[in-house]
Amino acid sequence: MGGRALASRKSRTSSRTRSRRDRQEAAPRVGILMGSKNDWDVMQEAERALDALGIASDARVISAHRTPARLTAFLADAEERGIEVIIAGAGMSAHLAGVTAAHTLLPVLGVPLGGSALNGLDALLSTVQMPGGIPVATFGIGKAGAKNAGLMAAAILARSDAGVRERLAKFREAQSAAVPERPA
Numbered sequence: 001m002g003g004r005a006l007a008s009r010k011s012r013t014s015s016r017t018r019s020r021r022d023r024q025e026a027a028p029r030v031g032i033l034m035g036s037k038n039d040w041d042v043m044q045e046a047e048r049a050l051d052a053l054g055i056a057s058d059a060r061v062i063s064a065h066r067t068p069a070r071l072t073a074f075l076a077d078a079e080e081r082g083i084e085v086i087i088a089g090a091g092m093s094a095h096l097a098g099v100t101a102a103h104t105l106l107p108v109l110g111v112p113l114g115g116s117a118l119n120g121l122d123a124l125l126s127t128v129q130m131p132g133g134i135p136v137a138t139f140g141i142g143k144a145g146a147k148n149a150g151l152m153a154a155a156i157l158a159r160s161d162a163g164v165r166e167r168l169a170k171f172r173e174a175q176s177a178a179v180p181e182r183p184a
């Protein structure tokens with residue numbers, strides 16, 4: 001093969017390798033599921049927390065009740081696609097986190113959402129009262145819960161990823177530094 005042809009083949013190969021590597025680096029490690037598109041305003045807090053720590057996530061509207069087939073399809077190859085933790089937020093009679101946990105061995109972090117006649121107490125109890133054998137780690141109702149679920153997902157990843165651990169430590173330092181010593 002001539003020099004030019006070889007060079008062009010090398011460059012094609014290296015750009016193929018590069019784009020494959022780029023895709024791998026950007027591959028989502030956390031799935032953020034929510035029962036309705038109306039949950040996004042709250043669940044975005046989880047995405048923001050992960051984003052700030054350089055962790056790619058994949059947000060999907062998937063309801064345990066309204067789109068059960070979409071849930072099983074998402075979970076069928078989630079691990080294979082590189083998902084390591086799943087955050088599931090739902091309101092009312094919230095079964096999303098529990099049904100998700102039933103279909104995967106990945107850790108599932110449940111976020112109960114407000115907005116119902118019972119202000120999220122229904123979702124909190126539905127999410128937290130799992131029968132023994134299928135665990136869901138349950139967070140607070142609403143935005144603080146979604147944010148903390150994102151941070152907990154990061155803490156889980158940090159156990160085997162020094163870069164995430166370092167960014168998490170820096171986030172904590174910056175958070176402490178931003179708290180004034182006096183109220184005014």
Ligand code: RP5
Nearest residue numbers: 035036038039090091092113
């Ligand atoms: C749940 O029911 C969803 O997670 C949402 O919080 C709640 C109401 O859904 P929409 O009627 O607003 O779509 O499944």
